[in-house]
Every structure is written in structure tokens, then in C-alpha cells.
Amino acid sequence: MTISAALDGSKRSRSGRFGRMVEDRLPYLIVAPAILILLLVGLFPLIYSLIVSFQHITMTDNDTSFVGFMNYAELFKDARLWASLGHTAIITAIALPLELLIGFLMAQLFIERMPGRQLFVALLVLPTVISPIVAGATWRLMFDVRFGPIGEILSFFAGEPVRILWTVNPYFVYPAIIICEVWQWSPFMFLLLLAALSNVDQSQLEAAELDGASYFRVLRAIVLPAIAPVIAVACLIRGLDLVRIFDIIWALTEGGPGSMTETISLYTYVQGFSQFETSYTAAIAFLVIALLTVITTLVLKRMELAR
Amino acid sequence: MRLGGVPSRKTRVLALRYLGAAALTLFFLFPVYWLFMISFKTPDEIYHVPPLWVPSHIQFSNYYVLFKDGDVWAIANSMIVAGVSSFFAIILGTLCAYSLARFNTGGDNLAMWIISQRMIPPIAVVFPIFLVYVYFGLVDGFFGLVLLYTAFNLPYVIWMMRGYIVDVPLELEESALVDGLSRWDVIWKVVFPMVRPGLVATSVFTFVFAWNDFIFALVLTRTEVITFPVQLTHYFGGQSNFWAKIAAMSVLGTLPIFVAVTMMQRYLVRGISLGAVKG
Numbered sequence: 329m330t331i332s333a334a335l336d337g338s339k340r341s342r343s344g345r346f347g348r349m350v351e352d353r354l355p356y357l358i359v360a361p362a363i364l365i366l367l368l369v370g371l372f373p374l375i376y377s378l379i380v381s382f383q384h385i386t387m388t389d390n391d392t393s394f395v396g397f398m399n400y401a402e403l404f405k406d407a408r409l410w411a412s413l414g415h416t417a418i419i420t421a422i423a424l425p426l427e428l429l430i431g432f433l434m435a436q437l438f439i440e441r442m443p444g445r446q447l448f449v450a451l452l453v454l455p456t457v458i459s460p461i462v463a464g465a466t467w468r469l470m471f472d473v474r475f476g477p478i479g480e481i482l483s484f485f486a487g488e489p490v491r492i493l494w495t496v497n498p499y500f501v502y503p504a505i506i507i508c509e510v511w512q513w514s515p516f517m518f519l520l521l522l523a524a525l526s527n528v529d530q531s532q533l534e535a536a537e538l539d540g541a542s543y544f545r546v547l548r549a550i551v552l553p554a555i556a557p558v559i560a561v562a563c564l565i566r567g568l569d570l571v572r573i574f575d576i577i578w579a580l581t582e583g584g585p586g587s588m589t590e591t592i593s594l595y596t597y598v599q600g601f602s603q604f605e606t607s608y609t610a611a612i613a614f615l616v617i618a619l620l621t622v623i624t625t626l627v628l629k630r631m632e633l634a635r
Numbered sequence: 636m637r638l639g640g641v642p643s644r645k646t647r648v649l650a651l652r653y654l655g656a657a658a659l660t661l662f663f664l665f666p667v668y669w670l671f672m673i674s675f676k677t678p679d680e681i682y683h684v685p686p687l688w689v690p691s692h693i694q695f696s697n698y699y700v701l702f703k704d705g706d707v708w709a710i711a712n713s714m715i716v717a718g719v720s721s722f723f724a725i726i727l728g729t730l731c732a733y734s735l736a737r738f739n740t741g742g743d744n745l746a747m748w749i750i751s752q753r754m755i756p757p758i759a760v761v762f763p764i765f766l767v768y769v770y771f772g773l774v775d776g777f778f779g780l781v782l783l784y785t786a787f788n789l790p791y792v793i794w795m796m797r798g799y800i801v802d803v804p805l806e807l808e809e810s811a812l813v814d815g816l817s818r819w820d821v822i823w824k825v826v827f828p829m830v831r832p833g834l835v836a837t838s839v840f841t842f843v844f845a846w847n848d849f850i851f852a853l854v855l856t857r858t859e860v861i862t863f864p865v866q867l868t869h870y871f872g873g874q875s876n877f878w879a880k881i882a883a884m885s886v887l888g889t890l891p892i893f894v895a896v897t898m899m900q901r902y903l904v905r906g907i908s909l910g911a912v913k914g
Contacts, residue, residue: 347817354818355738359745362731362789369764369786370752377763437655448656450900452663456907457896459847461864462885465871466666469673469878477669477686515663516907523904523912561911572756575849579868593758593850600762601854613759624754 377610387604399611408587409612412595418502419591420570423509427566428559430510431517438518439525449522456515464579467508471495471580495581501589508576513569517562524558525551568623572616592616670889673882674698681878697883706880709866710887715777716862717845720784725838727785728792729800729830733822735793736800737808746797750909753790757850765854775857783855784845791844791909792837798910799833800826836902839895846892863888 350357384395403409434452438445455463470476471494482490494504528551536546574593577583583590583598590598596616600609642650673681674697676690701707731749734740764783765774773779803826811825812818827834849864856865867884870877896903905913 351818355734355740358730358822359734359740362727362793363745365727365782365786366749366752366789369783370755370760373760373763373767376767380763380766434659437652437659440652442649442652442656444656446900448660450897451660453896453903454667454893455663457843457847457892458667458889459849459864459892461847461849461867462670462889463666465867465881465885466670468871469881470666470669474684475682475686475878477665477688480685511663511666519904520908520912558908558912561908565909565911568754568756572758574758575864578849579871593756596758596762597850597854600765606766609762613762616756616759620754620756620759624751 377613380607381610381614383607385606386608387606395607399608400615402608403611403615408590409592409595411587412590412592415589416571416573416591416593419505419509419573420567422502423506423513424563424566424570426506426510427514427517428563430514431519431521431562434514434518435521435525438522449519453515453519455512456519458512460512460575461579463508463512464576467504467511467576468495468580471504496585498585498588501581501585505577505580505589508580509570509573512576513566516566520558520562521555524555528554564623564626568620571620571623667889670882670885673878674886676879678879697879698887701880701883701887706866706884707887709861709863709884712777712860713846713862713864713888716780716784716860717842719777720781720788720845721838721841723781723785724788724792724841725834728789729796729827729834730822731789732793732796733800733826736797746794749790750794753794753909757787757848761851761854764851768855774855775859777860779855780852780860780862783851784848787848787851788841788844792841795837795840795906795910796830796833798905799830799837802833803829833902836899836906839899840902840906843892843895846888 381399382394382396383392384398385391438449458466470478471492473479473491473493478494479490479492482492492500494500532550533546536550541549572593573591574597577589577591577594581589583594587595592612593616596609596612599605599612672688672690675693675695676687677694677696680687680690735746735749768774768779773782807829808821808825811821816824847864848862849868852862852865853868856862861869863884867881867888870881870884899906
């Protein structure tokens with residue numbers, strides 16, 4: 329730092345009543361712009377749509393009179409809504425454990441030093457940073473029944489031509505979505521678990537090895553408890569992402585065939601932007617927020633634990 | 636060490652690990668490879684049955700078409716929107732983070748509220764935002780998108796930077812204050828340089844999040860300010876003769892991210908785990 333800068337600073341810090349006032353209120357002044365934007369873009373629209381959710385606005389009907397809880401009552405009778413929540417739950421319940429398991433196995437493989445390890449890790453994380461819409465598009469090309477390589481590879485192993493309409497056939501749409509999802513996000517789990525595993529106390533591991541403890545005993549008694557907080561954080565971050573899954577499915581199946589792979593995010597989108605059920609969509613949005621608030625609270629508690 | 640042709644157990648284990656590593660790399664990178672290869676193929680090669688594993692030669696006509704048809708404007712739009720919003724999010728977010736970290740402004744509640752903003756699913760907020768944007772005429776414009784991505788990334792920046800600032804030794808700032816620097820100068824001349832690596836990493840991830848976003852852009856763009864993920868989905872549907880464009884556009888939208896993230900490798904774990912895991 330230059331002397332002139334320091335002098336300049338000292339002059340300003342002691343100059344006048346205005347300077348003092350700014351200095352005293354600085355903590356609030358520098359928080360204000362960020363909070364203002366968050367309120368403007370985050371909170372204000374939410375309040376607005378809360379009001380809308382108690383009205384009955386559709387594309388054709390611009391009536392702003394209040395209808396009470398009608399839209400919310402409607403939610404309970406909406407079979408397609410509950411089906412979409414079910415689809416979301418299925419994808420989350422299958423993809424999350426798979427990602428965790430694959431990520432853990434990958435981390436185990438790379439935990440000990442080996443030449444070229446850095447390069448492998450750098451390459452393996454690439455899927456995670458790709459835009460999910462690109463990931464979906466890529467797998468759509470991969471799965472293509474005529475020009476995609478997957479059918480070709482399967483045919484090679486099966487010894488006969490295998491033709492599967494991955495993104496259309498009801499039996500294969502879920503596997504297709506889950507393969508793409510697991511491909512993109514297992515490396516996320518891998519990275520976090522690799523970091524966690526490297527922080528496990530080495531002296532404990534060595535002591536256990538001297539005592540002749542088996543691999544699984546060491547895993548259960550030392551390794552898993554040590555990395556449990558990271559597993560919790562990783563699962564909760566991924567869990568939240570999976571519950572709001574949209575991009576990959578949009579790129580792969582667009583919710584089809586029919587509405588078979590429609591998740592809650594897709595359904596909300598359809599209601600709001602192709603059916604133009606304005607008030608009803610606002611009600612769905614609040615249902616989603618209510619559901620996720622529960623998970624979010626959990627996440628935050630865990631994150632505080634892991635800090 | 637053992638003499639003769641029988642490899643030791645250690646060598647065999649290492650060989651197995653390399654085999655596993657190679658298999659994993661094949662699985663996780665093959666789709667990326669495929670995408671790049673399609674972008675270099677001629678239409679005849681793309682629609683060849685059975686699929687060709689390598690194009691006969693590398694040619695860039697698929698990219699040329701993107702430039703000729705003006706589709707690359709979507710990349711430019713993404714650059715502007717992600718760049719400008721990241722800039723604002725970083726400046727405003729870091730200042731806010733400093734206040735939270737050093738003065739504990741608003742206590743734990745404010746910090747919790749801010750990070751909870753990050754957890755709200757985009758689909759739940761995008762609809763209300765859309766209603767408000769329509770009312771104010773902000774749909775399909777740079778201002779609306781930049782404002783949205785700034786707000787969307789602020790909680791992340793605040794949360795991450797709070798972590799980095801807490802790591803700066805308090806004594807440094809105190810001695811600067813004793814030397815007569817104002818608090819404002821301390822922030823810019825002492826704290827910012829100290830957290831610069833974290834700041835750069837956070838900027839990169841902020842940029843990536845805005846760059847990769849699809850759902851906000853899908854709802855809030857029409858024809859003027861289309862970002863690259865939205866442009867990509869325009870090629871879907873109906874005929875498959877847009878494969879060349881899908882692949883080339885995907886590569887253009889992915890390459891910068893690969894470069895940026897590879898440079899930020901050291902900060903990757905902390906960056907994607909919201910600071911919960913310090914890799």
C-alpha cells in the first residue's frame with residue numbers, strides 16, 4: 329500500500345460529520361443493496377403471486393375477485409399433480425442412492441495416490457459442470473435408435489440387433505432419464521466424497537490396520553462416521569436439485585410419453601405457460617415451496633453441523 | 636521387490652486401479668467425445684447407419700453454419716447476461732458478506748434467510764417473477780435477465796464469500812484500522828486482496844450457474860435475448876436434421892465452462908458444496 333493511499337484513508341476516516349455517519353452505518357449500508365435486490369426479485373413476486381393464488385385468473389378470465397382457498401382445494405383433486413410428484417419421488421429415490429454409491433466407489437478407487445490421479449479427477453468432473461440441457465441433448469443423441477451409439481454397443485454385446493426407443497418406450501424412459509442424471513451427477517458425489525475421505529484421520533486407519541481389522545469393519549467403524557457430515561450435505565444438495573429436476577427431462581422426453589415422466593417442475597411449467605392457469609399455477613408454486621421448505625430446513629441444519 | 640516375471644501384489648492392485656480409472660473415464664467422457672465428434676461430422680456421417688465412431692476428417696462447417704445463420708448471437712447473449720450479472724452479484728454480494736462476517740449484521744437469521752433464498756426451486760419463483768416482469772415489460776430484455784441472475788446468484792456469493800472472509804485474520808484489518816484507514820478502505824485495500832483467490836473462484840462458479848441456467852431463460856426470453864440453452868432447445872423436435880447444430884452449439888456452450896472449471900480445480904469442491912466441504 330502506498331503512503332498517499334494510507335494518508336488519504338486517514339483523512340477520510342476522520343473527516344467531518346458526514347464521514348462519521350457513513351462509517352457508523354457502514355455495516356447496514358453495504359448489506360442494503362444485496363438485500364434490496366433479493367427482496368425485489370425474491371420476495372416481492374412471491375407476495376404478489378400469493379395474492380394471485382387466492383384469485384381466479386386464467387388466460388380468458390381476468391377476474392381479480394378473491395375466491396378463498398378454491399385453488400388450494402383443487403390441488404387435492406388434481407390427479408396429474410400427484411402423479412407428477414410421484415414421478416419426481418421415483419427419480420429422486422433411484423438416482424440419489426445410485427449417485428452416492430457410484431460416487432463413493434469412484435472416491436475409493438482414487439483415494440490412494442497414483443501417477444496421473446489429478447488428470448483423471450479433472451476429466452471425471454467434467455460432466456458435472458456441463459449445462460444440464462446440454463447433458464440431456466447429448467444423451468438424446470446417444471440414445472437415438474438409428475444413429476446413436478448406445479444401440480450399436482448393446483447390439484455388439486447381445487450379438488443381435490437391439491432397437492430400443494429409449495425416450496419413447498414406457499419401459500425405458502425412466503432408465504434413460506436416470507442414466508443421464510447419474511452420469512452427470514455421480515462425479516459431484518465423487519468430488520465431495522474424495523475430499524471427505526482424504527480428511528479421514530490416517531493414524532486411526534493405520535492403527536486399525538495393525539490390529540488386523542477387516543476392510544468392512546474399518547469402513548463402518550472409522551470411515552463412515554468420519555465422512556457422514558459430508559454425505560449428509562451432498563445428499564441434501566443433490567436431493568434438492570433432484571426434486572426440482574427439469575432441464576434433463578425437458579431435453580430427453582419433454583415429460584412424455586404422454587405425461588409419464590412429467591415431474592412437478594414440468595407440470596408447473598405446463599400449467600403456467602401452456603395452459604395459462606395463472607392462479608392455479610401460483611397455488612402449485614406455493615405447494616412446492618411448502619414441501620421444499622421442510623427439506624431446506626433440514627439442509628441448513630446439516631450445513632451448520634458440517635461447517 | 637520380487638525378482639522374475641511374477642508381478643508383486645502391489646503392482647497388480649495398481650494395474651487394476653488403472654483399469655478401473657480407464658473404464659470410468661470411458662463411461663463419463665464418451666458422451667462428451669460423441670458430442671464433439673458429431674459437431675465435426677458431415678451430414679452423411681451423422682446419419683450413417685451403423686454410427687461412425689470417428690469422422691473421416693475434422694471439418695468445421697457445422698460451426699460455420701451457426702455463424703452464418705446468426706445462431707451464435709445466443710452465445711453472445713449468454714456471455715453478456717452471465718458476465719454482467721456475475722459482476723454485480725460479486726460486488727454487491729461480497730460487500731454484504733463482509734458485513735455479515737465482520738459485524739454479524741442481522742445475526743444468524745439474516746444469513747439463514749439469504750441462503751434459504753438459494754434453496755427455493757426456480758420453478759416456484761419463476762412464475763411469480765414472470766407475472767411481475769410482464770407487468771413491468773421486462774420480459775425478453777437484457778435488464779430483466781441480468782437483474783434476475785444477479786438476484787439468483789447473490790445468496791451463493793454472499794454465502795461463499797462470508798466463508799472466505801471469515802478465514803482472513805482479524806489482526807490484519809485491526810492493524811490497518813489502527814494505521815488510520817477507514818473501514819471502506821480496509822474492505823478494498825486489505826480484505827479484497829486477501830480473498831482474491833476465493834473471489835475469482837466464486838466469480839467463475841457464479842458465471843457458470845448463470846451460463847448453464849435453462850428454466851429462467853426459457854420463461855423470460857422470447858426472440859430478442861435468447862441464451863444458448865434456450866437456443867439449443869429450438870433445434871429439438873420434429874426432424875432430426877438439426878443434429879449438426881445441436882452438437883456444434885453444445886460444444887460452443889460447453890468449451891468455455893470446461894476451460895474455466897479446469898483452471899478453478901482447486902476451488903471446485905468448496906465451490907460446488909456451498910462451502911460445506913473445504914477440499
